[in-house]
Amino acid sequence: MNIKKIAVYLAVGLSVLTLRPAVPGEAVESAPVHTYVSVSRNLSLSREEFHLLARLIHAEARGEPLEGQVAVGAVVFNRLNDPRFPKTITGVIYENYQFTPVLDGTIELSPNAQALFAAELALNGLDPTNGSKFFYNPDKSESRWLDGLPSLVKIGQHIFC
Numbered sequence: 056m057n058i059k060k061i062a063v064y065l066a067v068g069l070s071v072l073t074l075r076p077a078v079p080g081e082a083v084e085s086a087p088v089h090t091y092v093s094v095s096r097n098l099s100l101s102r103e104e105f106h107l108l109a110r111l112i113h114a115e116a117r118g119e120p121l122e123g124q125v126a127v128g129a130v131v132f133n134r135l136n137d138p139r140f141p142k143t144i145t146g147v148i149y150e151n152y153q154f155t156p157v158l159d160g161t162i163e164l165s166p167n168a169q170a171l172f173a174a175e176l177a178l179n180g181l182d183p184t185n186g187s188k189f190f191y192n193p194d195k196s197e198s199r200w201l202d203g204l205p206s207l208v209k210i211g212q213h214i215f216c
Contacts, residue, residue: 095180096132104144105174106166111148112177113170114156116213121173123211126184128177130215133188140188184208187215 092099100108108128116124134140134147141147149157156162166174184190189204190213204216 091175091178093178093180096178098135100144100178105178107148107162108144108177109166109170109174110162110164111154111156112173113166114161114164115154116173116211117167117170119211119213121169121176122183123213124170124173125176125181126187126208126210126213126215127190128174129182129184130187130190132177133182133184133186137188183210184215190215 089102090099091102091105108131111131112124112127116127119127131144131147135142135144141150148154148162152158154162156164185207187207192212193214194212206214206216208215
């Protein structure tokens with residue numbers, strides 16, 4: 056098992072272990088979350104931005120392992136830190152001709168639980184891509200310009216560069 060998979064499993068295990076009710080032994084109705092905060096990335100997302108990220112992850116990487124889904128989310132965050140890209144989650148995701156699900160409408164699919172979890176892990180700093188800002192599936196990609204970029208890692212069916 057490689058180190059990236061171990062890191063994902065460790066993050067999953069730690070997040071599950073730290074979940075506990077606000078008042079032990081009592082039924083507590085939790086208030087809806089309106090913002091999602093990441094100390095490691097020093098940012099906060101609105102509920103809408105977080106769900107947009109999860110929808111992108113679901114549309115781009117459904118059927119991929121959790122590590123691959125987290126990697127798609129990490130690419131979005133990596134772009135936020137690059138001056139060539141927009142400075143908001145919405146701007147990055149809806150930038151012209153960047154993500155196939157925006158073009159084909161699958162961005163509107165509801166994310167499943169794994170995509171929501173992958174979005175949370177990516178938001179909290181997990182990046183199995185080593186800083187990649189692009190990814191593609193060579194079996195499905197119509198544009199070959201990414202072939203010229205150095206590949207950093209292959210996760211599932213996607214190559215990250």
